[in-house]
Amino acid sequence: MAIRDDFEVVAGQVRTVVQRFALGLLVIAAFGIMLVGKADTVLVEHARVLALDVASPVLEAIARPAAYANRAIADLREFASLRDENARLREENTRLLAWQTAARRLENENEGLRSLAKFREGPEASFITARLVGDSVSAYMRGALLNVGRRVGVAPGQAVVTGEGLAGRIAEVGENSSRVLFVTDVNSRLPILVERTREQAILAGDNSPRLRLTLLQGVAGVQAGDRIVTSGRGGSFPVGIPVGEVVETSDGIIRVRPFTDFSRLEFVRVVDYGVTGLVGTGAPAPPPPPGGTAVRSR
Amino acid sequence: MRTDGTLALLDRWGRAALPGTVLLFFVLLTLAPLRAPYLSSALPLLPALVVFQFSLATPERLPGPLLLALGVLLDLLLGGPGAPVGVSALGFVLIRAAVVANRRYLVGVPFLFQWIGFCIVCWGFVALVWAFTTLWTWAPIDPVPAMLQYVVVIVIYPLLAPLLARVRARDPLNVPELSRGGARTGETTL
Known part of the structure; x- marks a missing residue:
């Protein structure tokens, strides 16, 4: 019985000390984490990757509705400038068609030259x-x-x-x-x-x-x-x-x-x-x- | 102590877990691709707002070690290569300490003064994170984006804070000793 009482007294004292210095201990712990992070970058990388893996399903759940909302807002914005956009795209289209012709010609020429030079492509x-x-x-x-x-x-x-x-x-x-x-x-x-x-x-x-x-x-x-x-x-x-x-x-x-x-x-x-x-x-x-x-x- | 039914037990657990859960949600939200102009740049500071508001309302339900853990999580999720891990944790713990030390004053004053209090505390938080990141990476980091974040979160505060403050019991004497602060009967935020 006496041992138990002693234990409770000690536990109570420890609790008082911890409560009194709680802020100091927490600040020291935060600094400790920062120092460990600086010293052991591999450990931090592992922790980061773990956190990412755990958080990404949750984020994906948040991201989908957010993406829909964003798209809806973007659609509304584009709707306002539909006429200008159309004119711009038509103009761009004619320009790109000209480029396409040029690209086709160059691609053919390139292929021919490559086969002549036995050029080896990269991976x-x-x-x-x-x-x-x-x-x-x-x-x-x-x-x-x-x-x-x-x-x-x-x-x-x-x-x-x-x-x-x-x-x-x-x-x-x-x-x-x-x-x-x-x-x-x-x-x-x-x-x-x-x-x-x-x-x-x-x-x-x-x-x-x-x-x-x-x-x-x-x-x-x-x-x-x-x-x-x-x-x-x-x-x-x-x-x-x-x-x-x-x-x-x-x-x-x-x-x-x-x-x-x-x-x-x-x-x-x-x-x-x-x-x-x-x-x-x-x-x-x-x-x-x-x-x-x-x-x-x- | 009352003997509780299952529902009352769930209610108590829910209440105890609410601030931590809300903070966790906002920590995860910092990564959400919301793409709203200005708002998304302020997202990384919203957890600090939550810590401030809940430290004001119910500090006993947001203990220091939990703040430490969630701060480290925020740093791990947000930080790029070389960014210090644990600086947000340090900031959170200091915000809580600053608020708890001034609760006697803060719970009694009109909302405007709480807002000013948040401006001061959040300024300290932004400066701390900026200083540590600069020291840690040993590179000059442009402080303007951090300032912009700060301004946006200050503007957001009046929108979000009243919502978060609802977790607070109306009468400060009807709550556990720790969260009572120095408040006397009749001193309520609302």
Whole structure:
């Protein structure tokens, strides 16, 4: 009996101490977590991926109605400008038809020249179509969550594209979810080519909607309106994915507007180029998917 | 202690779990692709609003360790490469401490003053997260987006706070000791 009483007294004292220093203990715990996160990045990556995997089904449930609502609002907006839009599209259509003819002619010519030169094509790319289930946008980051993961062959470093052009690259991969880092993120560095002059440069994000061109050899050659495409350096990106166009060249600072409209992304394609090279986080490439979701392009 | 039926038990559990569940919902909502201009940029600060409001209303149902866990979850879900994990947790715990220390004043004053209180506390939270992220990544981070988030969440506060405040019992004496603060009979928020 006496032992039990003693135990209760001690327990009571401990409780008082814990209550008195509760705030201090919690603050120390928070700092501890931050330090552990800084010291053991692998552990934090695992925790992130686990959290993503757990949260992505919930997010998908939220994302669907949100997507419907967004689409309804967008429809209403477009309805208001239907006539202008129609005229613009008709004009664009005539222009594109002319381009189509030119493209057909060039494709034929290219094929002929390739067979003459016995040109060996690079690895074939396959696409994994993904739905955006979450925005990972804050004051410190530009990214999104996708509903595909390691199970269908997504790996860190792969390119993420939309119909308009490059959106970003895969940063973290869970079993059934992954996180894209947009090209506009402050951590994004992309090897690119200026399409007209074939000059190599690095395209850097700074969390603003415009990208910055750096490490360019000759600034003078670049003009507003120049298209920027991926250079394929680093191995994991295919060559020639359109990224954006130059909108501003002043005082040696070149600003690029990305083609992708990040405020309207709903579906994206993850490009599996076969080699996940230097851009990735060092994780080995997964075995090819068992088929089904991944669609091999022609 | 009353002997309770199943329904009363469920009711009590529901009440106890409500603030934590609402906070978890808002933590997950920060990732939802809502795409509403301005609103979506303020989403990452809404959990801080919830923590403030529930710390004011029922701090005993939102204990520190729970805030720590949910803050870490928020950082894990939101953070990009290199972002500090645990800074939101620290912020949440400090918000709760600041509110609980000033509850005696805050529960008694008109809504406008609670709003001002939130402006001050939230400013501290934004500054803390910005400072830690800058230190941690050791890179100059543009503070303007963070300021924009702050302004939007300040504007949203009067819309959301009265809704969240409904979990509070009307009479501060009709609640457990801890959540009573220094309030006396008749000192109600409404």
